[in-house]
Amino acid sequence: MNYQTFKPHKDLESIVKFYWTLEVPFDSKNKKQKILPDGCIEMTFNFGDKIKRYTSKEDFILHPNAMVMGQRTKSYYILPIGDVDTFAICFYPLGFANFIQTLLKDLVDKETPISQLFEKTQAEELEQHMAHAKDTQERINIIETFLLKKLNLKNTINNIVKSTVDTLLKTNGKTPINVILKDNISKRRQIERYFRKQIGISPKQLSKAIRLQATLQLLFNKKSETLTDIAYESEYFDQSHFVKDFKELTGITPKDLLNNEHMALASLFYK
Secondary structure, three states, X not given: OEEEEXXXXXXXXXXXXXXXXXXXXXXXXXXXXXXXXXXXXXEEEXXXXXXXXXXXXXXXXXXXXXXXEOOOOOOEEEEEOOOEXXXXXXXXXXOHHHOOOOOHHHHOOOEEEHHHOOOHHHHHHHHHHHHHOOOHHHHHHHHHHXXXXXXXXXXXXXXXXXXXXXHHXXXXXXXXXXXXXXXXXXXXXXXXXXXXXXXXOOHHHHHHHHHHHHHHHHHHOOOOOOHHHHHHHOOOOOHHHHHHHHHHHHOOOHHHHOOOHHHHHHHHHHO
């Protein structure tokens, strides 16, 4: 597997977290790979063979070649049917709301073709230009030209939402929402509505996804000796709370994560 990341243009760095590429030659021995919630929205372009996304143990759908993957509230499995050659844009939680009018809650746990989110001709031209680009740098130039042209800062992000997301990112999701909002019930109802519109999921769901990312960094890079250490470092109430939240988002326990054949791709992302 060849996985690389690239920094965005300075005018996009508060919106785009990074670009990434993945190349994996086909191997009949390849196993399904688990994709985990990460609190981000991604736009991906597939230049290789089709990729299956499993909706049950046996049933699957095929990813569109150019799509947006909305916020994820649960894990799922994918499996390429041939060679993988992917370019993707990873947006910060509030990033993608700057480019479309669609409610972000309508994209949650779904792969949406870009032709359904942008003007069809523009989307088709973008997909063709990306496919025919000679290298990754040219693809970055193409997508940044597109994004900067589409950028609509008048799609004003609610200040309460922005400050809440900033706090969650800064504290790796450890700060409880009621603490951020100072137990203001009316403000909490308001922010729930704004979050579903501009991010797609609730503040609590985003907090769990961000916290999971920090935990996965510790697990995959073995920066803590025991699960108790990780639970403590991630500021969970206790180990059982840690395991419960982890399993809710990943479908497996922390103990089962490492050396799991379905986690090879995730391991690559976090190391």
